[in-house]
Amino acid sequence: MPAIELFHGDGKSAGAWYCSECRVVNVNKEQAEYCHGKRLCECGRPSQDRHTNLCIDCANRQWRERIERDEFARFEKADKIEAKDYTGEQVFLNDRYYETVEEAIETYLPGQAPEYVWAARNQGIPQADSSTLIGNLLENMWEDAEPGDLKGLNELEAAIDAFNEANKSVVMWMVDYSTAVLCKFGSGAVEGTQARRL
Numbered sequence: 001m002p003a004i005e006l007f008h009g010d011g012k013s014a015g016a017w018y019c020s021e022c023r024v025v026n027v028n029k030e031q032a033e034y035c036h037g038k039r040l041c042e043c044g045r046p047s048q049d050r051h052t053n054l055c056i057d058c059a060n061r062q063w064r065e066r067i068e069r070d071e072f073a074r075f076e077k078a079d080k081i082e083a084k085d086y087t088g089e090q091v092f093l094n095d096r097y098y099e100t101v102e103e104a105i106e107t108y109l110p111g112q113a114p115e116y117v118w119a120a121r122n123q124g125i126p127q128a129d130s131s132t133l134i135g136n137l138l139e140n141m142w143e144d145a146e147p148g149d150l151k152g153l154n155e156l157e158a159a160i161d162a163f164n165e166a167n168k169s170v171v172m173w174m175v176d177y178s179t180a181v182l183c184k185f186g187s188g189a190v191e192g193t194q195a196r197r198l
Contacts, residue, residue: 003032075116078180090120092175105183119179125170128160 006014006025017032018025026032030053039047041055048056083101090097091104097120098104105113130153138145147153 003029005029074177075180078118078178080116080180080182081119082182082184086119086181088119088121088176088181090122090173091181092118092120092173097173101181101183113183116180116182119176119181120173121176122171123174125167125172127164130157130160133160 002020003017003026004020006016006018008014016025016027017029019032024032039053041047041053041058043055043058045055045057047053048059052059054062086101090099091101092098093104093114096104098117101117104117108114133156134147134150134153137150138147141149
């Protein structure tokens, strides 16, 4: 369908077009032209929706390529250490945490293990703090409410301190993208030979 460009009152282009049949406004001329037509991907298959020219397969491929580029960039910047030298308590691979590099790659066939896994660190749970809690309370009170309008703040502070102390031992693992642990071991052990970015 022909696309019709929109203009401001002063005659300058509004940078938008609309479909001449249904009058839906689009962000570019191409989308407006295909608004009521069959949009095709560059590969020749129908596009997945009216907001993109990509079919589902090409959109998925483009997404995977972006993920791989991001992963490669992280790996290039990371410190690399051998698995035998890693002293951390956990590693990260394919959205899961494992206690050892060996455990992380044991499901792979020989010769297909990943080149590396990511280090992981225990960052613990976030600390509770009274300022956030009090701020939330004040936001839901009257317009000029302030901390002095509340009672029991000292008791609240003591309770939060006790809560934080009681939860210091709670473990929460987080992937550490600053360190890649290379999956190479001594003779007779699994050695990653396939360049996989995980």
